[in-house]
Amino acid sequence: MFFLVNVVPATVSIGHWQIGMTPWLAVVLSLTLYAAAYVSDHAVEAMRQLRSGSPVAAMLFVMGLVRAFFVMVLSSGFGAAVGVVEATTITLRAIETLPKVSDRLLLIGLVIVIFTVCFQLIYHVINHWRGKLNQRFHRPVQAARLEGVEQP
């Protein structure tokens, strides 16, 4: 992020396109690199599990994507260092204006509660869907496997 903001020229031309290196773009590009590496590593692992006959393990890819989304959103707070205004920046500015430690702790606590409720709701909804999909596709396979073990 700092490299993109400070070293890359303010306007980069790719063919006929002129792209301005704004702090927002720097944050997006720096997070994209990590997200691409994370998703590709996890996708390779999921495909490996699928080929080895373990669809349940391959479905962990979905939860990995949810976690990658969380990390991306939470890491965007680093953008405050290069002047990007988002939830963390606004909270930090509000904290600076509060004189008492108890008020600061209360504000931080409230923000943490809001973030926790939003993210855990998303996580549990998607985890519920994953469980449903597992039941639909994996249980018949497992039942057949167990029958095959019991028969001989």
Add this chain to the structure above:
Amino acid sequence: MRCLLWPMQSTPLILLMILASVLVGAAGATSPLVALAAAVLVLGLFNGSNAGQAVAEAMLTLREERAPAKPALSAAVYRARAQMVAFIVNATRGSPAASVMGVPELLSALNDVASFSSERITTYTFLLIFYVLLVAWCIAWPTCGRRGWPSAGVPMLDMLSRFLPEFLSGLAVNFRLPFAPCWVACCWARRWRPHGFATALPRHRRPGASRCCAPCPRLS
């Protein structure tokens, strides 16, 4: 336990650092060592909660698959290895956030230097190289020589000797950076790897080579 896990997974790291600094300040401990310990704790809890949850999910799938048998924890860790590595990387690259708490840290120190130095490009390129190497080392160190993990079977020195010159010479050529380390690395790469980097690979891993060095009994 969930009361700790859920907020740790869902709160921005910067905010957690601020919370820790407020708590440390309220407790009256203001030394850099205490701040460092608090930063390590926060970074560990933030990334550990996510990696731990990945391992727990992998354990659940293992229990479902091997229904009567009780799977080992190591099997779950192995299954969640991609996420473990991802969160090791995340912890490493998140370490500059500790400067929020007043921990003496390289990125913030060099930011201060760059603010009044004319060598901004050199400073930030040095920082980029440093953090890329740090992350590469953090991935390679726990996973080298472990079967199935990234960089398994690759000795670390061999991997670094291939990675470092290629990366630095690429920087020097593509960005035309006029500082010495890149050129030294270029010269070193050309001198010690005259036939390309494939020669640094073990014989059976070179491009075009068969999997076995000796004639395979099954094929013959």
